Amino acid sequence: MAVVRVSAVLSLVVLLPAAAFPCGAPRPQRPDNTTALKLLGTWLYVAGAAQFPQHLLEMLLIDHGHLHVEPHAGEQELLITQRVAVGDQCLANNSTYFEIAVGNSTLVKHAKTHQTVGMLMNLSSEDVLLIQYQLQRERTYLGLYLYARNLSVSTAHWEEFEHHATCLGLSEEEIVYAPWKTELCQTKETEKGNSPRMEPAAAVTASPPLGTHQPGSAGN
Template identity: 65%
Template sequence: MARAGIAAVLVLTALLPAAAAPCEPAQPQSPANVTAPGLLGTWWYVAGAAQLPQHLLELLLIDHGHLRVEPGAGGQELLVTQHVAAGGRCLSSNSSYFHLPDGGGTALVKHATTQQTMGTLLNLSSEDVLLIQHQLQKERTYSALYLYARNQTVSEAQRDEFARHAQRLGLSEGEIVYAPWRQELCQGEETQDGGAPGTAPPATGPASPAPSGAGSAMNQQQ
């Protein structure tokens, strides 16, 4: 598997180039009114949607994955460990965290080392579903959206809701890829210790955009 493809499947960190500033959404979205207790625990990866053609192809490499969200040093930060199965390997990264502002407001995804904003959490009708929006600034702004849930599958209504959010960002139905869950490589607590094959150390800087494949901690491990 190409190094760029391996790096791209870590979906929370693959979209932000080092020099890019956070962008405004293509269409107004509702920021998630979330609390720390509601985010803690395991979230299973369900689907991703992306406008950038190369990244859309790389989403097809994902068989399954999950996030493990744990308390950070302060009440505003929640540590995020990602596990993604691709190319017969379970890849892990803990280079991002959720930031919950005091007094409410938009919950953000930030880079663990640089504290640069990488995405936002968006509202869905169910507390058992987590929606994460990213944007990538290249020659134009590209949107991406990721769906996680407390269970490995979601209802038809939740799929439709995800598709509507994607459409508001200019993402078509053909740009949505659901994880097939064919293998058993990154299952729950089995990868919590960071000892699975392909596990990466924390990133030392912002991940490179998926198409370039340069500068990512995951690239250096392959």
Template identity: 70%
Template sequence: MGSAGLLLLLGLAALLPADAAPCAAQRPDSSTASQLLGTWLYVAGAAQFPPHRVEMLLIDRAFLRLEPGAGGQELLISHYVAVGNQCFTNNLTYLEVTPGNATLVKQAKTHQTEGMLMNVSSENLLLVQYQMQRERTYLGQYLYARNRSISTEEREEFKQHAECLGLRAEQIVYAPWKTEVCQVKEAEGSNSPHPEPVAAVTASPAPGTP
């Protein structure tokens, strides 16, 4: 497994169109776009695709930084992932928000849809759902939060979304956040997208950063 695959994991992989969502509804429209700005900490992931589950087990910590784009309808995303003693990063994806439409995760170079934000009960949670096509369709989702200490109710909500995708509780992997690389405060306080010592990796379309 290469570092490009690890970056793609939380970069969300090469995915099917957003209208293929099997469960729940997408975040309704652009009215909540400003609430998405800032830092989101990676809490957990769940995936049917076996290599993705293996990659999740290697991730110690990860987070996203969402910033306003120049066009007004785009939120730029910087991904940070700690694996071992290295911090990987990329900024090839963005959220596209259009009036009356869902918020989509896009790949900046190809403009390919990579995932969708799902409706959740709390503004402090960010749930991304994706589908990936191989010999069959693989489903998965990633949970981010403003604070790593999510409530029992929020964990249950994530499990329910996973069950809706046909995923079992044992297929959910929670990030341990034990190492010191990829410091959130350092990333927030810098104009550079690279916190800590970084091995810069370019995400490729296929498969998966968290």
């Protein structure tokens, strides 16, 4: 039953774009003529934060995961294939895509309904992705997903993610860091015989190396 519920995480849920950006938080990414090239390839799942209790529980069940971004319908749409490891299963989903429109935000949309399900935020590095979402139920629930090119995320990027979470009203208890204890889900680079950009220690844990910032985790 829990594995079925995790499918909500795979599709980034049915969400509405966030309207406010408090605390000087990162703004929605404004595309330019190099945006598509920057997004292509594999992004490793590092952490998530959610106010909605069910989504928080689902994130606690995920050991590791990744996004693979590739051209879809021209330069303005990029297909997102998402895989997450839950228990002894690797669950896959390709129901969402990036929509890139010059002068507009870079949005994550559902492939069938074309409904906005997330928004890509600007960060200080091209090696990290931050997707912000807003879920409307009996009240508004906010959340974030953090992805990176490799799992050796710098102290500055951890702090940037945590600062943005705090600005959205997300507490430390609502942040979950992927443990990366197994290698159940293979990236497309691995399937093709190439190794993704991942330092040896990062294959075991998503936490930074010893001596650097150690984030707290609701999952530990």
